[in-house]
Amino acid sequence: MIISPSQVLKGQTCMKQVFFHYELGIRPNITSANLAFGKAVDSSVMDYLAALSTGTSLPSMEDVFLRHWKKETSIPLEYSATKSESKMLDIGVKMALALPEAWEKSELMVFTMPDGSPALQVKLAVQISKQDSLRGYLDLIALNQEGKVVIVDIKTTGVEYDDIYTLQSDQLTAYQILVDAHADRLGVERADKVGFMCLHKKTEPVIHQPQIVERRSQDRVQEYLDTCGWYIEDYNAGRFNRCSLGAFNSPCKMCDFKNLCSSGDTDDLIIPDRAIAPLKLVA
Numbered sequence: 545m546i547i548s549p550s551q552v553l554k555g556q557t558c559m560k561q562v563f564f565h566y567e568l569g570i571r572p573n574i575t576s577a578n579l580a581f582g583k584a585v586d587s588s589v590m591d592y593l594a595a596l597s598t599g600t601s602l603p604s605m606e607d608v609f610l611r612h613w614k615k616e617t618s619i620p621l622e623y624s625a626t627k628s629e630s631k632m633l634d635i636g637v638k639m640a641l642a643l644p645e646a647w648e649k650s651e652l653m654v655f656t657m658p659d660g661s662p663a664l665q666v667k668l669a670v671q672i673s674k675q676d677s678l679r680g681y682l683d684l685i686a687l688n689q690e691g692k693v694v695i696v697d698i699k700t701t702g703v704e705y706d707d708i709y710t711l712q713s714d715q716l717t718a719y720q721i722l723v724d725a726h727a728d729r730l731g732v733e734r735a736d737k738v739g740f741m742c743l744h745k746k747t748e749p750v751i752h753q754p755q756i757v758e759r760r761s762q763d764r765v766q767e768y769l770d771t772c773g774w775y776i777e778d779y780n781a782g783r784f785n786r787c788s789l790g791a792f793n794s795p796c797k798m799c800d801f802k803n804l805c806s807s808g809d810t811d812d813l814i815i816p817d818r819a820i821a822p823l824k825l826v827a
């Protein structure tokens with residue numbers, strides 16, 4: 545089985561979501577505009593960093609964002625009550641224009657892979673048991689001013705991340721495991737630091753300076769590998785129970801499968817053939 549940090553996180557939230565998404569392959573039939581916005585911003589950041597690290601000239605950041613936004617909005621999207629299409633476009637352009645200055649301030653430099661390419665959207669995998677592997681797509685491997693290897697995950701968020709989350713995030717632990725496993729191939733000793741760079745999506749967007757912390761300890765790494773192992777055990781044993789958590793932190797309101805899960809309604813979903821029998825639907 546191949547697992548990803550986001551799959552494990554979903555499992556820690558609600559295994560019924562895992563069942564609908566990964567086991568049955570069900571997807572919402574309308575994409576959230578927030579998701580499309582995140583992808584357009586991510587692609588703009590990657591274009592900027594790639595051009596910067598290869599010395600290629602880049603068109604204006606406004607044009608870069610507009611190109612990606614056009615692509616992401618070519619399908620029907622669901623907008624929230626507070627963020628219309630024009631509002632999101634405005635925020636995205638402001639964010640893209642603010643990126644060069646924010647990146648320069650960070651004093652980070654994109655790491656160059658042994659083949660000469662910039663270490664952006666790096667796909668890495670590592671065997672974690674005889675049959676199972678952990679796979680991740682790292683936004684960025686960078687070097688700081690002291691030449692330390694820093695794994696940075698770029699996030700487009702509605703809220704600023706707390707420092708405690710950077711210290712605890714399993715996603716960053718997973719990325720450290722992946723870089724360490726490929727250290728020889730990457731030509732580094734190990735990942736020295738991990739962190740997030742948050743692009744805060746509000747009317748006047750803010751690009752926060754990267755929140756970077758020291759690498760995880762060996763105990764933390766082992767704990768995460770245990771978590772992965774238990775997720776795989778639950779999945780293989782078919783333990784796909786619902787989990788609503790508490791009213792104050794319930795994942796249900798934001799869940800793509802809430803109508804299916806609560807009342808069997810599939811109108812807002814794309815149901816692949818393999819899900820018809822398990823859901824006892826008529827083909």
Ligand code: SF4
Binds near residue numbers: 786787795801802805
């Ligand atoms: S609605 Fe709640 S319980 Fe059901 S799959 Fe979604 S998160 Fe899980």
